[in-house]
Amino acid sequence: MGFTINTRHRLEQDGRAVERIASPAAHTGGTFGQTPHILIMHFTYGASARSSASWFQDPDNRSKSSAHVVVDRDGAVIQCVDFDTAANHAGQSSWGGLTSFNNKSFGIELANWGYLKPGPGGSWTSYTNVPIASPFLAAHKNGNPYRPSDAPIGWEPYSPEQMATAVAIARALAAKYGVDTILGHDDIARGRKWDPGPAFDMARFRNQVLGDRAIDGPNTLTVRSPTGLNLRQGAGTEFAMIEQLADGTQVAPIEQRGNWLFVNVLDEEGVAQKSGWVHGAFLA
CATH class of the missing domain: 2.30.30.40 (SH3 Domains)
Incomplete structure (x- = not known):
């Protein structure tokens, strides 16, 4: 799986442009003033990459949210915002003395239902009642989005295909733009956002992308x-x-x-x- 970024700041896979469903200019922050070196990971809290990419175009999207790319559960990729343009993926955010991460980072969204609802007999479903057979059970490091705040709850796992694609895209961003810091939305918007959540192995992801440059020190x-x-x-x-x-x-x-x-x-x-x-x- 070979991902590169061309001179138009668009993602290519094995020399061919990935599918593009462009977010409207009004749903972006315009051209970056300075090339970011930070990558923010998200889950979509939705059904598919296509549904999220389409939502980014929707006039009813009052928050005018967007992201640079969305990765589906099978590893398929849709680009929504070119990499020279700020996407509206972070919202109100702060970390490490920095604020306003829309203008300071790239955003990758992973199609994933995120946190789940408990059901009878230990079952778990999405908020749209899609059953998740083998959820990842954990409490969120910042406290769960609903009570009990500190007990394990269900989260949709990320597929190996999806993670492999996300790693490859992140490596392409590091090679092209010098990305050296990877954070979750839940790192920069604590108490407001829970993505990518505990099912996303951030330490492993950083190590796979950045190797010994991972920001958390020892990986294991x-x-x-x-x-x-x-x-x-x-x-x-x-x-x-x-x-x-x-x-x-x-x-x-x-x-x-x-x-x-x-x-x-x-x-x-x-x-x-x-x-x-x-x-x-x-x-x-």
């Missing part, structure tokens, strides 16, 4: 506790235990609060299976 840590390590719903012993992690378990750190780390728990292939809080004294 190992549980060092013969009696195991409690994975908790919050940053403290007062929070309920999700499960006990065995000695030698690999985790990917996402966020730190004092001595506590919010981590993704990885399987043997390094893929995130669940998330929660652990005490950093038992990681190496």
Whole structure:
């Protein structure tokens, strides 16, 4: 899978332009004043890449939202805004002393229902009642979008095909524009947005795109506790235990609060299976 960006700031796959459903100029911020080096990842909270790209064109889209590209669950790509133009994907945002990320970043949307609704018998569905057979169960690092705020809830997983495409596009952005920082919408709009959420393995994604330039430091840590390590719903012993992690378990750190780390728990292939809080004294 080879993605490149041409002189018109449009994405090509294996030398052919990807499908384009252009967002109206009124749904963009105009030409970038300075080329961004930041990439923001999102989920669409929608049915498909096409439905989201079409929404970006819709006159009823009162927020005039848009994104540079949308990646479908099967890995297909639609470009909506050229990479020399600011897309309206971030909204009110701040991080690292910066604000207004529409003008400072590229935005990739992944077709995904995001957080799910609980149903009978432990089932989970989208807000449109689409059943999700094998949801990713985790609490959001910033607190869930609905109560209980700190207990595991269902999230739609991202497909391997979708993630492989997202990695390839991000690498093309790094090669063309020098992208060296990758964040989630939930990093720059804490408490307002929950995408791409805990089902998106940000530490793994950064490592795949940027290698040892990933901004979170070590990409994995190992549980060092013969009696195991409690994975908790919050940053403290007062929070309920999700499960006990065995000695030698690999985790990917996402966020730190004092001595506590919010981590993704990885399987043997390094893929995130669940998330929660652990005490950093038992990681190496």
